[in-house]
Amino acid sequence: MPTPPTTHHAQLGNATLTLLEPALPAQNVLSIVLDVNPGSALNQDGSLHIRTQHLLDAVAAPAALAAAVMNDLDDAQRRTRTRLSFLWDEHGHVQRQTVDTQLQLDETSRYGTPDLEPLHFALESSARVLLAVIDDEWGRLLSVHLGEITELYRLENVLGTTDTFRIHVVPTPEAHSLQSVAEQSPRNAPVQHQSAQQGGRFHHALMAQVQRLYQVGAFEQLLIGGSVLGRAEFRAELGPDLRGTIAGEFATPGDATAAELFTAAQTALLVMEDHLETAVLDEALESGVHGGASTLEAVQEGRVAQLLVSGDGSAQRVWQDTSGQVYAQAPASGVSPLTGGGVSERNLREVLPLLRERYGVHVRFLTAARAQRLDTQMGGLAGVLRY
Template sequence: MPTAPNTHHSHLDNTTLALLEPALPGQNVLSIVLDVNPGSAPNQGGSLHLRAHQLLDAVGAPTALATAVMDDLDDAQRQTRTRLSFLWDDHGHVQRQTVDTQLELGETSRYGAPDLEPLHFALESSARVLLAVIDDEWGRLLSIHLGEITELYRLENVLETANTFHVHVLPTPDAQSLQSAAEEAPRNAPVQHQGAQQDGRFHHTLMTQVQRLHDVGVFEQLLIAGSVRGRAALRALLGPNLQGTFSGEFAAPGDATAAALLTAAQPSLLSLEEQRETAVLDEALERGMYGAGPTLDAAQEGRMAQLLVSGNGAAQRVWQDSSGQVFPEPPALGVSPLTGGAVTECTLRDVLPLLRERYGLHVRFLTGSRAERLDAHLGGLAGVARY
């Protein structure tokens, strides 16, 4: 009887790929992405088990690995949205690396070389956002990335006899750079000011922390929430370098829970994603390449910094020779002009790992109307030039 799988769990972050990839064998790995959210309507009534069976059958997963996947679905303590699992047989023992994320990723499966594209899709499509929340009593800074929200810093405006305020720095054990930046803050430092001076110092202290986090590269975009007065005060303090990161605002109480703030921020986050994707498409038109042929040629000549892909690249066909060269159309007679050998038809998604590694490309996955625009008007593929 096969032994229970040896499982290693992790949460998706920017170090996941660096740690995961060396731990996986090069072949015979079952890679499967499943929506495991117990509160999701499509997962009710045994639907999750049925979809998992279909994904496993589609790739001919070995029985021991498929059984390990199905056994894991009975885990009632699951509290994540999407689970990415990588399983392989190590001399009769099932090994598994599991990554959990709150992002909504498409369900996929593969047996063979490890399929790390879902992780790349998540990491390369999620902006690092700082949410600043401020009202008369509280100033708070929260990081939003990869579907997770983490409170980094809290400033309490204590209007008592002494008119002081107090700093609270929250631990961030899973984000070393965020923790280092937060630890630069003064701790429980009383400030003696009255009335408007007190509020002014309160606002400036919170903005100082925003600037510090920006200086160490913690966030790319800034959202501001809170009361009307608090939001206006913080906007007025944005310097030139922070004005370019400001991406929107919304009303929220200063003492709202992190979960409530994440829910309230969703419309702004979706709008932000649309703005970022539109901006990068416009940039490709202004100083880049578009069309599958010109873009792939420029990418493989080292002239592209960023590749823009519709969806996850699974719908676009390409051809690859034994040297790894990628062609947008099959060469004449199916023979590579570089190697003289045959070429293999595959998807763009299949060759993205090699393009990243060989040419240092950052891949930007587009969705919604931006993906439709890329497909309909830009030849299905575009890129931003390196210089």
């Protein structure tokens, strides 16, 4: 009877790679990404099990590791939308690290060195956004990252003898599962809410939390929601550094659930992502570098701060010599001008880990219309320069 795997779960976040990578052995790891969303039409009538078995067969996964993956599918469907699993054999015992995300990632499998590229793709293709939701009763701050929404801070604007507002402690929620604030904070007697402008204390307290979160890098872009008056009062409090992070606004009640807030902000989130990617493409075209050969050369000279990649990089071919140097075209006669030896054909996705490690480059993966523009106008690869 096989030994049940020792399993460690993690939610996908910025610290995931830092914690996960040192815990994985360098070789003989089964890496597999599965769309386990129970609501997906692709997963009906046993299709998930059949598709998973094909992915396992394609990489000749060892029987014990394959069995652990198959036995995990029902649990995975109860937990998340996409599950990334890393499994290996340690002295006859199956060890497993799993990472869950609400993002939709391409399904992949590999047996050998751990395949961390799906994690990089998820982390590097999603901006960290703060939703600030304000009306005359509530001030709330929620983080949106990697397809999940989490409430960070909440103020209730109440009329009392000593306080003009009170802070509610926010529990750690499941993604999209927050109840309305009124349901979470039941009271025996009705609360009289006062004007949000009174004394400026309410907005000042909320703004202090926004500033703190910005200083520690908790968000890159700010979306403002709530009532018309609440949004206007909040904007008036913003300093010059925070004004530059505003990516849009949307109307919503202050006590909306997380799912309702996510729906209300969806259009603004999509517009924000479009603007971000368009701006970085414009910068690369006007003052950066583009084209496969020029971009890879600049990356390997340490001049590129941000590398722009179409899709996940798996469609673009490159060549690599034994020193790790990467070329956009095969060198003459298949001989590396650096080492004098042969080169191996790879796809760009496979060499991105080395480029990150050696040159400290940040990769931004582009999709949809921005990926098409990168392919047609810039040769499929571009970079924003450090200098």
